[in-house]
Amino acid sequence: MSESLLRLEGVHTDIAQYHILHGISLDVPAGGVHVLLGRNGAGKTTTLRTIMGLWRARQGTIRFRGQDITAMQTPDIARLGVAFVPENMGIFGGLTVEENMRLAAHGGRFDSQRLRHIFEIFPAMEKFWHNQASSLSGGQKQMLAISRAIIEKRDLILIDEPTKGLAPAIIRAMIEAFREIATETTILLVEQNFHFASALGQSVAVIDDGRIVHHGLMSDLVADQALQNRFLSLSMEAN
Numbered sequence: 001m002s003e004s005l006l007r008l009e010g011v012h013t014d015i016a017q018y019h020i021l022h023g024i025s026l027d028v029p030a031g032g033v034h035v036l037l038g039r040n041g042a043g044k045t046t047t048l049r050t051i052m053g054l055w056r057a058r059q060g061t062i063r064f065r066g067q068d069i070t071a072m073q074t075p076d077i078a079r080l081g082v083a084f085v086p087e088n089m090g091i092f093g094g095l096t097v098e099e100n101m102r103l104a105a106h107g108g109r110f111d112s113q114r115l116r117h118i119f120e121i122f123p124a125m126e127k128f129w130h131n132q133a134s135s136l137s138g139g140q141k142q143m144l145a146i147s148r149a150i151i152e153k154r155d156l157i158l159i160d161e162p163t164k165g166l167a168p169a170i171i172r173a174m175i176e177a178f179r180e181i182a183t184e185t186t187i188l189l190v191e192q193n194f195h196f197a198s199a200l201g202q203s204v205a206v207i208d209d210g211r212i213v214h215h216g217l218m219s220d221l222v223a224d225q226a227l228q229n230r231f232l233s234l235s236m237e238a239n
């Protein structure tokens, strides 16, 4: 694998009095989609939030392009080219699609070429440009959340369970969209849907009880039924 874009070494995170991450080490190479699997409560969201500086690692280091970002503030991490799409998507229901996008664009201004590129990936964003975000379907809201993350060119996008609650046809469309987005950026994806995760992922890490219990190529996991039995049962829905 190529040199790490993101590297976590022995990361411990506490939330209040609870010790949630117990020494997470993870290498994310530049380019493509890399997947973090794990059952509910395993620590996937906490890992993404710790990378983004929304929770503090009390021990261990997080490096982005070799730079130590462990103690950096979230806006500074974002300025380095890291975006986060949380599970609740973080969009503003009372604002239009355009207004949501404008809030995410640098200086509130759009680069027309960039916007055209986003409309090619997600045509619904152009169609519903003047509609309130609250009126969008679940899939369209997710598309809006991802569009906001890529309105500026990013080096790394952290995405938390984008297919949760979506219909299979929408998930299929999302696979194509993610493939396109991953041609220009690196995606670290938290996912429970194995079909989606395996269609996209190059590497996969399985987290359980705040520890990485498996890390390898997604193709090896897909090809090895015994590995799947061992890890998917504690990770995700196999559909």
Ligand SMILES: Nc1ncnc2c1ncn2[C@@H]1O[C@H](COP(=O)(O)OP(=O)(O)OP(=O)(O)O)[C@@H](O)[C@H]1O
Binding pocket: 015, 016, 018, 020, 038, 039, 040, 041, 042, 043, 044, 045, 046, 047
């Ligand atoms: N704000 C919080 N206060 C207290 N405990 C929390 C908080 N957020 C998360 N936790 C706990 O941290 C552990 C890891 O949660 P996390 O959200 O990282 O899991 P996850 O793997 O993303 O699971 P899910 O798929 O359910 O989102 C869980 O035991 C959870 O209860």
